[in-house]
Amino acid sequence: MSSEFYNKVYKECQSYFGNDTKDFLDKQINTHLLKPPDSVEYEDRHELAKWLWVSSALTIGPELARNLADGVLAIK
């Protein structure tokens, strides 16, 4: 079962990645945080936001990537 934090991050990513969101987000967590997606936690937000920014900049552009990372960092 996905964590509450995962669901909030998913929602942030969805407007940028649409149907590819789950594939994108799960790979980001697996590859860069080295943990299963359902175990991602609020404490991971800085590391996750950094990689979301790096990895998405080449696909959605640097401005939107920054917005995405800021959105994740703003999650309460």
Next chain:
Amino acid sequence: MTLSSVKVPEEMAPLFEQAEKYVKDYYDSFKSNKKEGTITIGGERYILVRAKSLRVDFAEHLGEALGLPAKLAAEASDNFLYILARAIGKADAKHFVAKQGVTEPIAKLAAGPISFNYSGWALVDIFPESKPTPDENYFLTYDHPYSFEADAYISAKGAASPKPVCVMNAGYSAGWCSESFGVEVDAREIMCRAKGDQACRFVMGLKARLDEYEQWTLKNVKR
């Protein structure tokens, strides 16, 4: 003298003939020093890179490194390679212009396609429909026969790409022309041998006008 390393509209030929002589002499200075592991041309260090490693395998490695699904990995690597090639094209243009001492935009442009040929990227065939002017109306349409990217892709995967693959060809030419004309232009490949088309065809202009140029070229430029 007849141009042998580039195809251009007749009115551009004289400036390209001058550039061809210069570029030929430049590349004739190629030196490979096996004791040092160095290659120099015109006193500048160069490197050789296997085309397939750069254009085909890189996408998979970038995807793995960034944790991207295959579709996004391909898009990311295309964007990365376009940006990289555009930056190299710009820097190379600046280098050649300084060495040649030319000032006219077309004269600055001229060494680009020829150097492109000599360094193994592709042949360049600029169509007479082109109107390269140093303003917002800048328009270039051209083919890159023997594009190294299309050849590398076809060699690895066959001519079955779902989209054009010659992003470095597009980027390098856009970078060179941006530097030559003092206008920030971009290039887009609109036909590609790697997806089964008969040619690798490009349009170049302001980014905001590329859709218009693509439609016009597909409708009006027949070769």
